[in-house]
Amino acid sequence: MFNKILIANRGEIACRIIDTAHKMGVRCVALYSDADKNALHVKKADEAVYIGPSPSKDSYLNMDNILAAAKQTGAQAIHPGYGFMSENVDFAKACIDNNITFIGPPVGAIDAMGSKSAAKEIMTDAGVPLVPGYHGEEQDPAFLKQQSVQIGYPQLLKAAYGGGGKGMRVVWNEDEFDSALASTKREAIAGFGNDKMLIERYLTKPRHVEIQVFCDNHGNAVYLSERDCSIQRRHQKVIEEAPAPNLSDETRVAMGEAAVAAAKAIDYQGAGTVEFLFDEDGSFYFMEMNTRLQVEHPVTEMITGLDLVAWQLKIASGEILPLNQSQVTVKGHAIEVRVYAEDPDNEFLPATGVLSYLHQPTQSSHVRVDTGVIQGDEVSSFYDPMISKLIVWDESRELAIARMQRALEDYSIGGLKTNLGFLANLVDAQPFQDIELDTGFIEKHHDLLFAPRSTTGHTALIQAALTCVLSNTAQVACAPVQQHDPYSPWAATNGWRLNESASHLVELKDEHDIEHLVKITVSGSSFTFELDGQAYIVDATLNNDYLTTTINGHKSSLLVETTEHQISLFNKKEISHFSRKVHDGSEFEDHSNDDSLIAPMHGTIVEVTATPGQVVKEGEVLVIMEAMKMEYAISAPHDGTVSEVFFAAGDMVQDGAQLVELCHGE
Ligand code: MV4
Numbered sequence: 001m002f003n004k005i006l007i008a009n010r011g012e013i014a015c016r017i018i019d020t021a022h023k024m025g026v027r028c029v030a031l032y033s034d035a036d037k038n039a040l041h042v043k044k045a046d047e048a049v050y051i052g053p054s055p056s057k058d059s060y061l062n063m064d065n066i067l068a069a070a071k072q073t074g075a076q077a078i079h080p081g082y083g084f085m086s087e088n089v090d091f092a093k094a095c096i097d098n099n100i101t102f103i104g105p106p107v108g109a110i111d112a113m114g115s116k117s118a119a120k121e122i123m124t125d126a127g128v129p130l131v132p133g134y135h136g137e138e139q140d141p142a143f144l145k146q147q148s149v150q151i152g153y154p155q156l157l158k159a160a161y162g163g164g165g166k167g168m169r170v171v172w173n174e175d176e177f178d179s180a181l182a183s184t185k186r187e188a189i190a191g192f193g194n195d196k197m198l199i200e201r202y203l204t205k206p207r208h209v210e211i212q213v214f215c216d217n218h219g220n221a222v223y224l225s226e227r228d229c230s231i232q233r234r235h236q237k238v239i240e241e242a243p244a245p246n247l248s249d250e251t252r253v254a255m256g257e258a259a260v261a262a263a264k265a266i267d268y269q270g271a272g273t274v275e276f277l278f279d280e281d282g283s284f285y286f287m288e289m290n291t292r293l294q295v296e297h298p299v300t301e302m303i304t305g306l307d308l309v310a311w312q313l314k315i316a317s318g319e320i321l322p323l324n325q326s327q328v329t330v331k332g333h334a335i336e337v338r339v340y341a342e343d344p345d346n347e348f349l350p351a352t353g354v355l356s357y358l359h360q361p362t363q364s365s366h367v368r369v370d371t372g373v374i375q376g377d378e379v380s381s382f383y384d385p386m387i388s389k390l391i392v393w394d395e396s397r398e399l400a401i402a403r404m405q406r407a408l409e410d411y412s413i414g415g416l417k418t419n420l421g422f423l424a425n426l427v428d429a430q431p432f433q434d435i436e437l438d439t440g441f442i443e444k445h446h447d448l449l450f451a452p453r454s455t456t457g458h459t460a461l462i463q464a465a466l467t468c469v470l471s472n473t474a475q476v477a478c479a480p481v482q483q484h485d486p487y488s489p490w491a492a493t494n495g496w497r498l499n500e501s502a503s504h505l506v507e508l509k510d511e512h513d514i515e516h517l518v519k520i521t522v523s524g525s526s527f528t529f530e531l532d533g534q535a536y537i538v539d540a541t542l543n544n545d546y547l548t549t550t551i552n553g554h555k556s557s558l559l560v561e562t563t564e565h566q567i568s569l570f571n572k573k574e575i576s577h578f579s580r581k582v583h584d585g586s587e588f589e590d591h592s593n594d595d596s597l598i599a600p601m602h603g604t605i606v607e608v609t610a611t612p613g614q615v616v617k618e619g620e621v622l623v624i625m626e627a628m629k630m631e632y633a634i635s636a637p638h639d640g641t642v643s644e645v646f647f648a649a650g651d652m653v654q655d656g657a658q659l660v661e662l663c664h665g666e
Helices: 011-023 040-044 063-073 089-097 107-112 116-125 141-151 174-192 249-265 297-304 308-316 397-409 420-428 458-470
Strands: 004-007 027-033 047-052 077-079 155-159 168-171 197-201 207-215 221-228 239-242 270-278 284-290 333-340 357-359 367-371 386-394 412-414 503-509 515-523 526-531 534-543 546-551 554-562 566-571 574-581 596-598 603-608 621-627 630-635 640-645 658-663
Touching (some): 004 011, 004 063, 011 040, 011 308, 011 367, 027 040, 027 063, 063 089, 077 308, 089 107, 107 116, 116 249, 116 284, 141 174, 141 197, 155 174, 168 174, 174 197, 207 249, 207 284, 221 249, 221 297, 249 270, 270 308, 297 308, 297 333, 297 367, 333 397, 333 420, 357 534, 397 420, 458 503, 458 534, 458 566, 458 574, 621 658
Parallel strands (some): 004 027, 004 077, 027 047, 412 534
Antiparallel strands (some): 155 168, 155 197, 207 221, 207 270, 270 284, 357 412, 367 386, 503 515, 503 574, 515 526, 534 546, 546 554, 566 574, 596 658, 640 658
């Protein structure tokens, strides 16, 4: 096994590789560009080497700088991750020439899969099923026309050196062929420097099903189940799952064995993915082979319980495969979504900005988040704007979908647009849940997937909820404070009872009778809202009937009116009304540390009624503090004796400061 490897990548995959390498006792060298000098993968690594300016071509694609970094640090091997240099034959060769192990397939295998037509030739010899068509050397247009007529329509013209959906053209009838061939060849020359064409019968509603294969350097090969990646947008995968639903066991085995045959046909070593088109009639056809670890590999890890990066390191250092085919087991169902900084309402335009708020779902054996960013990081335009991969696992697909729905509800990002709402619509969509999967899914269900998650704008909800809370008249989420003096301001049942977590739940109903549960977290003098995966940092003041809010930096004011059960917003011409419900606040009760009464926010101590040695009853007010122009009672969460008091009237306290220590008993 290696002592030290260099990761020639960044972001989540670099972090993910480092995590496994460290578990195996392997030290890691990270690379960073100007934009990544404070990135998470740099912090995680044992060493880090600057490799150039932010643009990829000057850094993560700069072969000389990468190799120089490996030699400078004594890295014995390089893991390319995915993208960047992961399928670059020249880079793989350069590693070998510098006596550095390339953690990936042999150069010959990368080369062989570089051309679609060459790959198909190899697959034909290996008995791997291909879509009926032509992928030969003869490229005379008249000859190709003959082939086109024989294959029939619709058919697909594909550039042999194309990829990711580029250099493809659907031909619906014979009349279209000549012009389609000429234009696709021109595109191929411009895009790939090679206009060799192949022709295939066009499958109109295929699924994309891929097989994970692993081969060692001793002739062993296994497949590790399959993944369905049919739901893509412009050839970018959006959601992936394993195993592929609704496949017969016979099909699974046949695809797996075909994938292994494909890998063996090119003397493959390491992790590979064989992609198939799965037709409506149950047939499957080789599409292409990817000679790298895929972005979506975690769903395979979740159902097999294997660490594929660990397998890569073992195989690259000459070990034999850890399991044979009969030892590979599959349990449950896993789903992955790719969380992106992008705007689904604006053609998924990449979004850039600072992740001013980042709340991820809690990780567990069911929920995994692979990410390369933390709150406060900037998502730049230099690299792929993926924020994270959210992966869930459960015993069945239905349970995994439910897990994903909850995880997406718990995922909130502030500071830039994300696709979280779109992803939530996707997993909620009945056609997805009914396994109506094919590569045209997003186009076909566009309206369903792009429907706003709420008919009411988030701004109005925030303004209404804040009016409700700041007006101090509404029945907001709180439990009534202990009535020790009915005339005291603390007798009011509308203050915020503290030593619970400083969160509030305001339930509003809009004019369309749609209910909205608005969770408000107080931190310092600001409020944080999480609505449909979007987080908002808000400052607000209510002076008489004027509410001024600054929402993610955008300031606005409006007239508001509150009655017993209604909040009205008068925003220029637009008037909106909300009705509200009372919550007892118990859903936010937090007894995690009952003996330490803490300040739930930054504020000033107004009165301390607790004294050391004092025996108190549950609910007895011990401290009164002021914050955001309101006063709050902090009461004893249980009977006990005050053991220590840490502050006095007039003191300023920070959010989370311990105010009183209370012990059980007298
Ligand atoms: C096809 C096809 C239908 N029929 N080939 C897209 C890019 C490359 N992976 C091959 N692709 C396709 N090849 C035949 N004969 C449909 C696609 C295709 C597709 C395939 C997998 C996942 C998403 C896709 C989106 C559009 C088209």
